[in-house]
Structure formats: structure tokens, C-alpha cells
Amino acid sequence: MHVDLDAFYAAIEQRDHPPWRGLPVVVGAAPGTRGVVATCSYEARRYGVRSAMPIAEAVRRLPPETVYLRPRMGDYAAVSRQVMAALGDISPVVEKVSIDEAFLDLSGLAGLIGPPAAIGALTKAAIRAAVGLSASVGIGPNRLIAKLASEHRKPDGLTVVHPEQVQTFLDPLPFRVLRGVGAKTSARLDGAGVKTVADVRRLPLVELRRLLGARVGAEVHLQARGIADDRVDPARERKSISKETTFPEDVADVAVLRDAVLWAAQEVGFLARQEGRAGVVVTLKIRLRPFETHTRSRTLAVPTASDGEIFRAAWSLFDVHRWAGRSVRLIGVGLSGWAGRQGSQPDLLDAAVEPTSPRSRRLDETLDAVRRRFGDGALQRGLRPRR
DNA sequence: TCTGGGGTCCTAGGACCC
DNA sequence: TCTGGGGTCCTAGGACCC
Numbered sequence: 001m002h003v004d005l006d007a008f009y010a011a012i013e014q015r016d017h018p019p020w021r022g023l024p025v026v027v028g029a030a031p032g033t034r035g036v037v038a039t040c041s042y043e044a045r046r047y048g049v050r051s052a053m054p055i056a057e058a059v060r061r062l063p064p065e066t067v068y069l070r071p072r073m074g075d076y077a078a079v080s081r082q083v084m085a086a087l088g089d090i091s092p093v094v095e096k097v098s099i100d101e102a103f104l105d106l107s108g109l110a111g112l113i114g115p116p117a118a119i120g121a122l123t124k125a126a127i128r129a130a131v132g133l134s135a136s137v138g139i140g141p142n143r144l145i146a147k148l149a150s151e152h153r154k155p156d157g158l159t160v161v162h163p164e165q166v167q168t169f170l171d172p173l174p175f176r177v178l179r180g181v182g183a184k185t186s187a188r189l190d191g192a193g194v195k196t197v198a199d200v201r202r203l204p205l206v207e208l209r210r211l212l213g214a215r216v217g218a219e220v221h222l223q224a225r226g227i228a229d230d231r232v233d234p235a236r237e238r239k240s241i242s243k244e245t246t247f248p249e250d251v252a253d254v255a256v257l258r259d260a261v262l263w264a265a266q267e268v269g270f271l272a273r274q275e276g277r278a279g280v281v282v283t284l285k286i287r288l289r290p291f292e293t294h295t296r297s298r299t300l301a302v303p304t305a306s307d308g309e310i311f312r313a314a315w316s317l318f319d320v321h322r323w324a325g326r327s328v329r330l331i332g333v334g335l336s337g338w339a340g341r342q343g344s345q346p347d348l349l350d351a352a353v354e355p356t357s358p359r360s361r362r363l364d365e366t367l368d369a370v371r372r373r374f375g376d377g378a379l380q381r382g383l384r385p386r387r
Numbered sequence: 388t389c390t391g392g393g394g395t396c397c398t399a400g401g402a403c404c405c
Numbered sequence: 406t407c408t409g410g411g412g413t414c415c416t417a418g419g420a421c422c423c
Contacts, residue, residue: 028391029391034389035390035392036390036391038391038392038423039423051423052423053388054389054390054391055391056389057390060388097422098393098394098422098423099423100423101423179421180396180422182420182421183421184420184421185421213397213398215398216397216420238394239394239396240394240395241393241394242392242393243393244391244392244393246391246392281416291389291390294417294418295417295418296416296417297416297417298416299414299416330391332392
């Protein structure tokens with residue numbers, strides 16, 4: 001089952017501010033700046049406004065009574081936690097995929113609650129009771145079908161697609177709804193005269209792979225037949241932390257860029273420490289005029305969550321020769337490559353001084369990986385890289 | 388129209404190792 | 406003098422998603 005809160009940010013604002021109900025509400029960048037719409041209410045969508053649309057374009061389309069708001073992420077995250085807690089009462093296996101979306105594994109729940117439609121109705125009622133918001137729910141035999149089912153009727157929808165209905169459900173949909181089919185892939189399929197999922201299904205696999213590449217071609221071929229991953233993993237962890245800013249106006253002053261990198265490094269370090277993570281890969285991202293994006297990354301010998309170390313690594317990646325003096329639109333810093341599985345250096349060292357104690361296979365594999373990467377004596381020496 | 392910020396996953400070449 | 410095969414890591418870029 002896939003659960004998707006309707007116009008999440010805008011719906012929270014309308015819930016909390018009754019005068020805004022019934023009006024177009026846009027949450028995102030301030031009008032007059034270079035930024036985009038994050039979410040807008042259904043009243044605003046009637047004017048063709050969508051997520052990711054430049055705010056200037058939204059202002060052009062929307063009437064004067066429109067309410068423009070900056071996001072209150074802390075509040076939205078709190079509402080998200082309440083929603084996820086309510087979902088946890090429906091199924092023990094919940095995978096949060098974003099602030100306003102989750103997959104639930106319904107295996108074994110029919111006997112406890114009832115048929116899929118009853119589980120879906122109960123879920124919507126539970127969310128409404130917990131936070132006073134509407135959600136669209138889709139139920140299907142795998143993640144793809146559940147997600148497409150939740151998109152099928154919005155807002156406040158509930159769609160159940162049984163296994164034997166999958167192909168009938170899929171065939172008439174525009175191919176663009178398939179996961180991983182974005183602007184580039186769409187353009188190629190358009191060129192081949194493809195319009196619907198049924199059209200995709202009529203193309204031979206070899207042709208799809210020639211058109212889209214081996215990987216994407218194979219993936220689209222399977223999805224068009226309703227074949228997709230059906231696992232729900234509640235333990236998925238984030239793999240990177242990053243912070244970036246787009247300047248109000250392009251910046252060429254290296255001192256200003258350095259300050260921005262320092263700020264981003266501090267934010268990333270703070271979040272990493274808050275989550276108890278330390279990473280070895282530091283990435284500097286830069287976007288130049290006109291919208292030319294580069295990344296540079298560096299792998300450290302020892303995992304870090306230190307603002308200073310993150311900053312020094314990030315700033316050392318600033319390519320003075322290529323970028324100094326050029327107009328910079330955006331700059332940011334990322335941290336990834338967590339140490340081991342649980343990221344716990346003390347565990348590794350404990351294990352190293354007590355080699356005969358029973359250990360999990362997981363930890364053994366981690367230790368082996370550390371030895372392979374850093375050399376046999378690394379655990380004693382303190383993780384200095386091999387030459 | 389002129390493009391945010393936070394992410395994930397994939398590809399591909401070169402280094403390096405066995 | 407010519408020259409392997411496989412595997413993994415590192416790095417940069419790109420497509421895509423919410």
C-alpha cells in the first residue's frame with residue numbers, strides 16, 4: 001500500500017489558517033526571487049501551477065488573492081511524524097519514503113482488518129483523525145502498482161488494483177507515469193511514437209534497450225508488464241547529508257563563496273553529529289552561470305562529523321583555476337560514506353582487541369572491508385590508508 | 388518559463404590489486 | 406617485447422524523484 005498526503009505543505013497551512021481555505025495557496029520561494037513552487041493547494045493547481053514551477057511563472061498565472069508562503073519545515077516534519085505514527089498502528093512494516101509518503105506492507109493484515117479496501121479506508125480515517133488531513137491511498141501487488149494506484153485518484157482517493165487487474169489498469173496510462181521515466185527518457189519514447197504503457201509493451205525488449213540504454217530499457221520493459229519490487233524496508237537509512245544555497249544574485253567574490261561553504265559545512269556537521277553519523281566522503285557542489293553544475297569529492301582517511309574537517313576538505317576542492325572569477329549561482333557541501341554498517345568506530349576497535357570473542361558475521365565483513373581498504377595493521381595503527 | 392533543496396541510483400573510466 | 410582477467414574503489418556526471 002502507498003500513502004500520499006494531498007498537497008501536504010499547503011494543506012497544513014490551510015488547516016492551520018481557516019481564512020486561507022478555498023484560496024490558492026503557494027508554499028515555496030518568495031515572489032520576486034529566483035526560486036520555485038514547493039507545493040500548492042488544489043485551488044492553485046486549477047491555474048496550471050505545479051511543484052517545481054518557477055515562482056515568477058506561478059505569480060503570472062495566479063489571481064491577486066493568492067496566498068504566498070515560505071515553508072515551515074519544522075512544523076511539516078512534526079506533522080509527518082504524527083502521520084507515520086498513525087501508519088505504524090495499521091501495519092508494523094512502514095517505509096517512509098519522503099516527508100509526505102510511505103509504503104506499508106499489508107501481508108497478513110487481511111485476517112486482522114479485512115479486505116484491502118477496508119484497510120485503505122481505515123488508513124485514511126486514521127490519518128484524518130491524527131492530523132486532520134486527507135491522503136490518497138493505493139493498494140497493489142508491488143510498489144509500482146501501489147504508487148500508480150495512489151496517483152490514480154487525487155485528492156482523497158482510494159484505489160485498489162488486484163493482481164489480475166494490473167495489466168488492464170496499466171495499459172491505458174501515459175508511459176510517463178512509469179518510475180524513472182523523466183524528461184530525457186520521455187523525449188526518446190515520444191520519438192518512437194509511443195504514447196501509452198500498452199505501446200511500450202508492444203516494443204521488443206531489444207528495441208527498448210537500444211532506445212533507452214540497457215538498464216533503463218530493461219526496467220521500463222518490466223514495469224510495462226507490472227513487474228516491480230514488492231519489498232517494504234522500514235530500516236532504510238539515509239546515505240548522505242547535504243546543504244546548499246542558491247545566491248539571490250550570482251557571486252564572483254571568493255571570500256563570499258568561502259563563507260557560504262563554511263556555513264554549509266557547519267550545517268552538515270551539525271546534522272551528522274545530531275544523527276550520530278560520520279562520513280569519509282566530502283563533496284563540494286557548485287553551479288555556475290548559466291546553470292552549469294560541477295561536483296568535486298574527496299575521500300578522507302578517517303570518518304568525520306567535524307565542521308572544521310568538513311570545511312577544510314570541501315574548500316580544498318574549490319577549483320581556483322577553473323572557477324575563481326566566474327559567476328557562481330549555487331554552492332553546497334555534502335557528506336556521505338558512513339563508516340562500516342553502523343558507523344561505529346569503537347565497535348571496530350573493540351572487536352580488534354578481542355579477536356576471539358564471538359562476533360556477528362556483519363561485523364566480520366566490516367572488519368574485512370576495513371583491512372582490505374586500509375591494510376592489515378590498520379585497526380591497530382588507527383586507520384591510516386595504505387600508501 | 389528559466390529553472391530550490393534534499394535526496395537516490397546508475398554509469399563509466401582509471402587506478403590498483405591479486 | 407607484448408601483454409590476462411576479474412574485482413573493487415574512487416571520482417564526475419547525469420537522470421530522476423518528492
